[in-house]
Amino acid sequence: xxxSEFKRxxxxxxxERKRLEGICVGDLVWDIFPIGLQExxxxxxxxxxxxxxxxxxxxxxxxxxxxxQYNSFVTREEMTGSHCFTKNSLDKDYKRYASIxxxxxxxxx
Numbered sequence: 001x002x003x004s005e006f007k008r009x010x011x012x013x014x015x016e017r018k019r020l021e022g023i024c025v026g027d028l029v030w031d032i033f034p035i036g037l038q039e040x041x042x043x044x045x046x047x048x049x050x051x052x053x054x055x056x057x058x059x060x061x062x063x064x065x066x067x068x069q070y071n072s073f074v075t076r077e078e079m080t081g082s083h084c085f086t087k088n089s090l091d092k093d094y095k096r097y098a099s100i101x102x103x104x105x106x107x108x109x
Contacts, residue, residue: 016054017051017054019075020049020050020051020054020056021049021051022075023046023049023056023075024046024049025046025047025048025049025104025105026045026046026101026102026104026105027045027046027075027076028043028044028045028046028076028090028093028094028097028101029043029044029046029056029058029070029073029074029075029076030042030043030044030073030074030079031044031060031062031070031072031073031074032072032073032074041074041079041083042060042062042063043061043062043093043097044058044059044060044061044062044068044070044073045058045059045061045097045100045101045104045109046058046104047059047067047104047109054071055069055070055071056069056070056073057069057070058070058073059100059104059109061097061100065100065109076090
């Protein structure tokens with residue numbers, strides 16, 4: 001492996017690690033999945049962040065409040081940036097799922 005390739009991989013690793021370290025229990029993240037030519041977004045409440053293994057455990061609030069493990073997801077900052085959602089629309093999601101977020105933060109879920 002060339003040193004430049006190693007440096008590129010190392011840089012991506014540390015970027016992902018920093019991204020995961022910025023996620024807190026009770027934050028909303030979104031799973032993206034394709035529907036035809038478009039994408040749909042499923043919100044989930046973060047229950048646990050595993051920085052070393054690069055995943056989060058979440059409560060999937062879009063379906064049956066089941067616990068899932070996400071390796072790929074979008075954060076609030078990414079939703080308002082590259083996915084063109086407004087801060088107001090994301091605030092509505094936080095209000096809609098406030099009771100579940102509270103339960104997760106207090107360890108009841």
